[in-house]
Amino acid sequence: MTPLVRNSGPPRLARISRCVSFSASHRLHSKSLSDEENRALFGKCNNPNGHGHNYKVEVTVRGKIDPVTGMVMNLTDLKDYMEEAIMEPLDHKNLDKDVPYFMDTVSTTENVAVFIWENLQKRCPQGMLYKVKVYETDKNAVVYKGEGAT
Numbered sequence: 001m002t003p004l005v006r007n008s009g010p011p012r013l014a015r016i017s018r019c020v021s022f023s024a025s026h027r028l029h030s031k032s033l034s035d036e037e038n039r040a041l042f043g044k045c046n047n048p049n050g051h052g053h054n055y056k057v058e059v060t061v062r063g064k065i066d067p068v069t070g071m072v073m074n075l076t077d078l079k080d081y082m083e084e085a086i087m088e089p090l091d092h093k094n095l096d097k098d099v100p101y102f103m104d105t106v107s108t109t110e111n112v113a114v115f116i117w118e119n120l121q122k123r124c125p126q127g128m129l130y131k132v133k134v135y136e137t138d139k140n141a142v143v144y145k146g147e148g149a150t
């Protein structure tokens with residue numbers, strides 16, 4: 001039996017989101033600043049031994065609702081992209097020591113969001129990635145939508 005396809009009217013657009021959580025440690029420290037400047041700027045987050053977070057990441061994609069499948073994207077595909085782009089490189093890692101991206105980039109939540117965006121961009125169908133929201137704590141979150149990206 002052929003599925004009923006709605007062909008009238010404008011395409012329906014939707015956004016879908018999926019969340020994952022990962023644990024990682026890091027130290028906020030800029031190689032461009034002196035040790036004293038780092039301590040003054042980052043405070044206890046500049047602890048030489050680092051500190052950890054249980055990060056929560058919400059990824060949103062957008063697109064047309066397929067009239068046959070009724071989906072913007074198969075959530076199983078999004079789950080797989082997030083596993084490869086977020087969980088594998090970041091979960092239970094020391095960001096500064098285990099993730100090459102952060103060896104020369106301060107591992108702020110802003111830069112974690114950019115890292116995740118760039119990794120997802122390589123996997124998601126072109127133009128579908130809409131937003132990456134990274135919660136460092138229950139009270140602090142960063143939203144990145146690719147602005148300023150090359």
